[in-house]
Amino acid sequence: MSQKIQAIRGMNDILPEQSIWWQWVEENIIALASAYGYQEIRPPVVEKTELFKRSIGEVTDIVEKEMYTFEDRNGDSLTLRPEGTAGCVRAVLEGGLIHNQSQRLWYRGPMFRHERPQQGRYRQFYQLGMEAFGFAGPDIDAELILITANLWQRLGLTSGVTLQLNSLGDPESRARYREQLVAYYQSHHAALDDDSRRRLESNPLRILDSKNRQMVEINRNAPQFFDHLDHGSREHFDQLCRHLERCGIAYEINPRLVRGLDYYSKTVFEWVTDRLGAQGTICAGGRYDGLIPQLGGRESAAVGFALGMERLILLLQQTEEAPPLARSPHAYLLLLGDAAQQQGVAIAEKLRQQLPRLRLTLHCGGGSLKSQFKQADRRGAEVALILGDDEVASATIGFKPLRERREQQQLTMSQLHSQLQQLIEGEK
């Protein structure tokens, strides 16, 4: 036997036991998206490397060491997308979708980052994102947050997640604040840990978010961003809070909430949980008005979020008592004897043609009736349909309910048709 080939580290198979959960979550998201008037957009998984460098920021960890970058045959540098917003903005500009008009869009799909895998973090991971273009006010910020809150509700996630909010201000006030912060930390340089000294160069705002206990004291006395917020951003933020309050959405203001990606400004938010180990953020987003001109478009407002599918599903699996119901077959057709085996495929196909919504599994491969019944039961079928020599001779089919106490019946084909129809209409 030759060597087994394994999947790549951090890139997992979603097996049927798991895909039930994925389908359930995705069905809810799709329903919500259309309920709020968002349309799906599907940009490619690969883009020019330059796109991510320009949008995410040259000096971020993602761009510096986590991207799957390779050279195409013609020498272009290409990259597997590490996040969804950049490609989405590129597509929207290229397609002319935000030329003098607004758009509400959503996307889903795999993202790639070369990081060490751990709980809730993988090299190929799935994000679901929503982006709104051309809306400058806090109403749309509120709408996006409400969509996520609505999603948790539909998924039965009534506790364990909290909403954190912050404002990063406009670029000018953020730059001013950044200067003050750098000055503050430089005056306490000796007290900083190694990570914080490094962040002082790369992303000083991140120091505020340090997990190191040693940093708690020094961070407490650091200048507060809220004191440096420009009037417009302050007003925007206050109105967002009022909207959320009127909708009964609880939130916490977290002045240390900073986004890793360069393009954010004004509103930022995160949904966090303490039930997933080190990966507490299941959904994060914010406003990025500056990104579109950065990618060559005309000045335009933009706001969006992304949620991590694996993290959300992990959390749901810890919270829900039972997995969502699988779409088990309505009927399982058992075949016994040569005559039945010869006709089985055609009979099953005819039933599916007549009843398009019927979920019918055909027993393939023969075996004893007993073992065929076992299969029917294990697949979760509502009824077993029995076709043997007797049935072929009398042009009937045996109909045995497996989930309720009812006698087995011998039915003609037209009786079978109406029984199956009842079964289909009987669900939900």
Added chain:
RNA sequence: GUGGGCGUAGUUCAGUUGGUAGAGCCCUGGAUUGUGAUUCCAGUUGUCGUGGGUUCGAGUCCCAUCGUCCACCCCA
């Protein structure tokens, strides 16, 4: 990139101071020659992650390597 835990059947795991590799579940067949989910009986399943070393003898001890999980960094 850094640190720690763990690798034994499809799966969950046991395996004594080093002495011929086990159990539950799953699966297959039978008890019932055409009736599942309960019960009883029988049966299949292994490069003990891989390579090397110590030893009369290694799943067990040592070294290396790979994989995996968790954490740091960073992020959804």
